[in-house]
Amino acid sequence: MLKHLLRVLLLVLIAGGGLFAYFAWPDTAKLDVEQVAGRNPKITAPREQMLPTVKIADAVGWPAGTRPTAAAGLAVQPFATGLDHPRWLYRLPNGDVLVAETNSPPRPARGITTRVMNFLLGKAGAGVPSANRITLLRDANGDGVAEARTIFMTGLNSPFGMTLFQGQLYIADTDALVRVPYTDGATRITARPELVVKLPGGGNHWARNVLPAPDGRTLFVSVGSSSNIAENGIEQEKFRANILQVWPKEKTFRVFAAGLRNPSGMAINPQSGQLWTVVNERDMLGSDLAPDYLTQVEFGDHFGWPWYYWGGYPDARVEPRNPALQEYAKRPDFAMGPHVAALGLTFANDAKLGGRWASGAFVSEHGSWNRKPASGYKLVFVPFAAGGFPSAGAKPVDVLTGFLDGEGKARGRPVGVITDRTGALLVADDVGNSIWRVSAGNRVAAR
Structure with missing residues (x-):
């Protein structure tokens, strides 16, 4: 199968002439990631690509006795290992931790594009079938290692976000927001999930997240686009590339942003009480564009996709154009860098890692597949000032690195990040099939 796929690719590239040259010499970054990060990133001219730069970090996992590298003054140890593609985390009131062991739903191979994408996902460690379950982890003795593990919930469809709200556990499946009754301390739920609202599924960006809104009545649900830049038609993007606001009692929703x-x-910023999110931006404008970002989100905001990026820079590839939107496209608050794949977000209010990490946001960068050289593959910290926004001149600060080995292969890829009941960070690693615990103190010896 792979040999056939490669033959087809070769024929396509040869037929294109210049495309073959492109494939041999993919677009290489001209800027450091740091130059395209911060409140005022450097936005250069786009280098449009007919095919994306492909720079896959082959997934190899963690050799025995190895682990990520923590920043000075921090320690890292495994909280849980041997999981099945752990993506997202949620801490229950009693300190138990839920982990969504999940992946993209099956993508039928209906053409060369889908076949190539499936091949690339496999190389990146994302080609395994979804376990479609939530697992409960319990650290009863408080030593920073989960000694108890139970299958908490099954019968789901690529679950991702989880939250407790008004006595029920809400789960964001890839195509629906569902809920089940919850009792504190429960180690397994067998109730059949109740549908709250249907969500658009299929295409790219399958993961859905859910978060209680500050009003105490509604939920925020994030839904990514089904494509890169609406190349399949904007009508295919209805209720996508949005954050939705859901009224669970009435089972209705509207577009919030x-x-x-x-x-x-x-996450809700504890300084301002406002919603913040991290966003993966578009592909095929070169290795320096466009920056993923961290931003505050308010009702009615429009951040420009697919017509504009970074507050009004036009994407000439998108048709039909939308000139009326340009002056209203909101500029994000903080650039994380190009193609870093920013996924996880938690504010530092519950973390107890010391003064350097006291005010700001932790962001997990899953890592690029289409930038040369690779970007992301780390957990970073964005310092915030007293006004509730990133500090002027701030750049992302490395917290957890080492996910790429010396040969550019992926030992792990960080996704969800939360705090545990002691104030340490927990970081889901879907390639390493582990959850890492980051705490204040010296590095814990490998074991």
Whole structure:
């Protein structure tokens, strides 16, 4: 199968002449990631591509006795290992941790594009079938390692976000928001999930997240686009590239904010009480564009996708154009860098890692597949000032690195990030099939 796929690709590239040259010499970044990060990133001219730069970090996992590298003054140890593609985390009131062991739903191979994408996903460690379950982890003795593990819930469809709200557990499946009754301390739920609202599924960006809104009545649900830049038609993007606001009692929703290509992590800023999110931006404008970002989101905001990026830069590839939107496209608050794949987000208010990490946001960068050289593959910290926004001149600060080995292969890829009941960070690693615990103190010896 792979040999046939490669033959087809070769024929396509040879037929295109210049495309073959492109494939041999993909677009290489001209800027450091740091130059395209911060409140005022450097936005250069786009280098449009007929085919994306492909720079896959082959997934190899963690050799025995190895682990990520923590920043000075922090320690890292495994909280849980041997999981099945852990993506998202949620801490219950009693301190138990739920982990969504999940992946993209099957993508039928209906053409060369889908076949190539499936091949690339496999190389990146995302080609395994979804376990479609939520697992409960319990650290009863408080040593920072989960000694108890139970299958908490099954019968789901690529579950991702989870939250407790008004006595029920809400789960964001890839195509629906569902809920089940919850009792504190439960280790398994067998109730059949009740549908709250249907969500658009299929295409790219399958993961859905859910978060209680500050009003105490509604929920925020993030839904990524089905494509890169609406190349299949904007009508295919209805209720996508949005954050939706859901009324669970009435089982209704509205668009809260739009133009967000793929928002995943969401959190309420403790300084302002406002919603923030991290967003994956578009591909095939070169290795320096466009920056993924962290931003505050308010009702009625439109961040420009697919017509504009970074507050009004036009994407000439998108037809029909939308000139009336340009002056209203909201500029994000903080660039994370190009193609870093920012996914996880949690604010530092519950973390107890020391003064350097006291005010700001932790962001997990799953890592690029289409930038040369690779970007992301780390957990970073964005310092915030007293006004509730990133500090002027701030750049992302490395917290957890080492997910790429010396040969550019992926030992792990960070996704969800939360705090545990002690104030340490927990980071889901879907390639390493582990959850890492980051705490204040010296590095814990490998074991």
